[in-house]
Amino acid sequence: ALLAKAEATGYPEEAEALTAKAQELxxxxxxxxxxxxxxxxxRDTPGACRVGVDAPYETAKAILLDSVAAANRCRAVWNEAYGFSTVVGFPADLEAVELLYTSLLVQGTAAMTKAEAGQRAAGRKRTKTFRQTFLLAYAHRIGARLAEAGEHAVSEAAAQGVAARDSLLPVLAAREVAVGERAERMFPETTTTRVRGATDGEGWTHGTAAADRAHLPPRPEGPALP
Structure with a gap:
């Protein structure tokens, strides 16, 4: 419900607050x-789900999904040829990844469309390069913010006391190992892809600003490929 409100509001500050609260919960x-x-x-074990990564600008979208997955202790592997990523993780985390990725993509696309309209009004016509760079910058910045938010949530939970910290950290470490092992069994051979296309300075500036407004939590490296 919070994410739906964040997508619908026309006020960036309100969207930021709503999205941040949703991620926290x-x-x-x-x-x-x-x-x-x-x-x-x-006997809680990691599972997997497929999330569509559609053209255009699929590299930026795959990076955004990878960031959201990592922030929620999951692994994402992008199959570029078939237009989807496989996300590996525990059930509650997989649900969070799907919800958050969808919402952030909706928010990012809306912000890109608005920024592009401003560029056109100013006489610019390089809309494709602007959009591509915008979404790459958005994914990159969202990744950094999601990582910070994820670390903060763990630190806050562990700060509740020695008993909480001593029980939580080993559990999270064991889950990380389990997710990694499941991902490696499913995809024994992966590679990374070089990110190209971030060539528009205005697009990068506007994309970064949109990510700051959307607020939230990882890894802006190139996505893994099977």
Missing amino acids: MARHSLDEALLAARTHA
Whole structure:
């Protein structure tokens, strides 16, 4: 509900606050799920889901999804030829990735369209390079912010006491290993792709600013490919 409101509002500050609160709630829910599974010795294992990464500007979208996945302790592997990424992680984290990625993509696309209209009004016509650079910058900056937010959520939960810290950190470490092993079994051979196309200075500036307004949490490296 918070993400839906963030997508609908015309006020950047309100969208930022709503998206930040949604990410906070999803992060705390995920941590609670992990601790509960550990305490009850539940057989909770990583799963996987496919998320569409459609043209155009699919590289930027794949990087954005990779960032959201990493912030939620998941792994994303992009299959460029078939137009989707496979995200590997625990169920609660996979749900958070799908919700957050969809919302951030909607917010980013809306911000790009608005910024592009301003560029056209000023007489510029390089809309393709502007859009591509905008989304690359957006994905890059969102990645950094998501990483910070994820680290903050873990630190806050661990700060509740020694017992909380001593139980939480080993659980998260074990889950990270489990996700990594599952991803490697599914995709024993992956590579990275070089990111090209960030050639428009105005697009980069506007894309970074849009990510700051959207606010939120990782890894702006090139996405993994099977």
